[in-house]
Amino acid sequence: MSPRLKSLDDVLVKYRSIFDSLNSQSDMICAVVTTAYLEHLLGSMLQTHFVGNGTATNLLGENGPLGTLSNRARLCYCLGFISSGCMDTIVLIGIIRNALAHGLGEETFDSPTSASDCRKLKSPFLMPSPIPENYEPMEIERAVTASPRWQFKTTMALLCSTVSLASYNIKKAEKATDLWGP
Numbered sequence: 001m002s003p004r005l006k007s008l009d010d011v012l013v014k015y016r017s018i019f020d021s022l023n024s025q026s027d028m029i030c031a032v033v034t035t036a037y038l039e040h041l042l043g044s045m046l047q048t049h050f051v052g053n054g055t056a057t058n059l060l061g062e063n064g065p066l067g068t069l070s071n072r073a074r075l076c077y078c079l080g081f082i083s084s085g086c087m088d089t090i091v092l093i094g095i096i097r098n099a100l101a102h103g104l105g106e107e108t109f110d111s112p113t114s115a116s117d118c119r120k121l122k123s124p125f126l127m128p129s130p131i132p133e134n135y136e137p138m139e140i141e142r143a144v145t146a147s148p149r150w151q152f153k154t155t156m157a158l159l160c161s162t163v164s165l166a167s168y169n170i171k172k173a174e175k176a177t178d179l180w181g182p
Helices: 008-021 027-049 053-060 069-078 084-102 112-120 148-169
Strands: none
Touching: 008 027, 008 148, 027 053, 027 069, 027 084, 027 148, 069 084, 084 112, 084 148, 112 148
């Protein structure tokens, strides 16, 4: 697990460089690389909270029970680190990534199943501050639906920034008193 990013500037520079480099890449590369980065962010969030680095490393390892994107997202939700909508979106992102990764270059964001899944992606609601009484929220994807790839990339950018920023509120869990001896 790499060290946690230290500032908002680090977060923005890191994920901007990842997303900018993907503009000329294939759909498969775009999905695999951005989702791997999101998986890393969730793992870093959990690693920050866990006590005992050795056990945490094993749990978060490739073959550990928290080695998958969906399991990491579900645990982050159960610990209150992310919302249920964020978790559901991350799980759907994993489904899209898997379809593209296992499609051997034949599957694209525009393929029927992936395009349908991209249309299901949710983004946070944008609301003015203060919120007027009669305000109707507009979801970002309603404004930015140029293509399934654009929906995927926009959702990923928002997810990565949401998870990165949420990680700054994560506290290290306290070790339980060991009553079992030295």
